[in-house]
Amino acid sequence: MTTSTTLAHRIARVGRRLGVRGWIAVLVALLIAAVIAFPALFANHDPQALAVTSRLEPPSSTFWFGTDEAGRDIYSRLVHGARISIGSAALIVAIGCVFGTVYGAVSGWFGGRLDRALMRIVDVFLSFPYLVLAMAISASMGRTITSAIVALALVWWPSYARLVRGMVLSLREQTHVLVARTLGASEARLLQWHVIPHMFGELRTKVSLDLGYALLALTGLSFLGLGAQNPSPEWGLLVSNAKGYYLTAWWYMIAPGLVLFLVVLYTNWLSDLLDREDS
């Protein structure tokens, strides 16, 4: 009946609950985080060093994933590009999630006319194909990675607003919210203790899934020339640069494509894992 609350106990308990798949997920997350934080530790070449003598070399023990048309090491460029690509994707999801959650919570909690007005705005956003809308916004703001991030964050939040509003609508009718209200809890406390914590389960599933989607959308924009510009090692841009060489240097396109594929696969798997954890 006594619940141990010391930190060591908590960590041990979490560790037991994780299981094998959980541990793999955590280790991969740590690996990705390390690559983003300290790319120099993982790269074995300067990602920007030009070498005319070693252009388009196939994978070897020196150049693990081969080299590109300017003789730059593709592996090192991928490692350094992780920060830009995954970091930007995380930023997009973070902005979209925080803004969308607050927006949706306000809409669902206060309801009535405000809710209807706020949700019509969301409808407008959701009625556009999001990637086309993002392309238009990004193109109108100039072709930089920042404008791609802003554009994607702008089209990303409405799905969170819609999801959170729905959850708030159902949570606010729960009897325990009613009871807390009759016992004198303020609106802020009701939201803080009775509504928001109960949305974490679904939010974390969507966030992890969205990390992969945002990564694809961002690299897509870069591929089309609307995001990062040369000589950035952003992944979508790498694929874009490689498209002129795919007949002669297969590794050039395969390497960034495969890395993207694996990262998105990981986010999908992670989301599935978190979803199962709920039930």
Next chain:
Amino acid sequence: MTELVKVEDLSITYGRADRPAVDGVTFSLAPGESLALVGETGSGKTSVVMALAQLLGPGASIDARTMSFEGHDMLRMRGKALRALRRERIGMVFQDPFGSWNPSRKIGTQLLEGSRGAERQRLRSRLVEILGRIGISRPESRLEDYPHQYSGGMLQRTLIAGALLRGPSLVIADEPTSALDTTVQADILALIAQLQQDRELALVVVSHDLGVVARIAERTIVMYHGRMVEDAPTAELLTSPRHPYTINLIAAVPLLHGPRQRRLGVKVAQGLPSLAGCVYAHRCALATELCRTTQPELRQVGQAQVACHFADQSKELLEAAE
């Protein structure tokens, strides 16, 4: 002192103005009086008490000539004042003991919601005292437990303790025993009845169970399709019901002993009732053209108020119609 609660002509709609969930409900409650609202699912009984405590969400629109509690106009109460009034003067108990608690917070934390500092300490010791009195052993340590460590009956007891914590003048219990085992039901009912008498609380209990009503309410209002059909002292209502709906509601209660009761002239409802006339007309054997076109007002018959054109002789007429 005059009435503690006064409600006149209360109407509640959810979206559709032409189909009110509650229509023209009028009653008052003296301090210390116990009243039951009875009716089937969807009759509007819960909506009435939720509106009284201003707990309905923005989806509901409430309209009334008067809706007052302790002299406060509940129609106009908002924000902090409303929260303070509800916290200090009204206690509420709901149907589902498991759903009434946030599963992720300690019982004590939830019960002491909305208090801090010295007041919190005072309320805490008072809470321990109340919990002990209503049969929770080791109340001090039980406050540190989470809802899943309680049984349904104990959760409901604890909720009642929370409702009484600040010494309210009115307790509203919405189906307080429907989700509980029969033996636990009896305990909880006895507890509510005793507390109500000890503390001179006014009590409004919402129920579909006439057994519950008979045990704890002095007066009973029967609702059908959002309207009051009968308002009478409980003993009177149970022994000589006047409205055809009440007659059949009481006849529908299964008895352990004695012959099976006969239900009198019940028809299967055809569609929704017409709001122009009596809402029960579509199921009533006595219904005439008058019933379908003219809405019967509540009128005094004996000790009861009945909304039926044939209230004086409904029972005889129903038996004759059989």
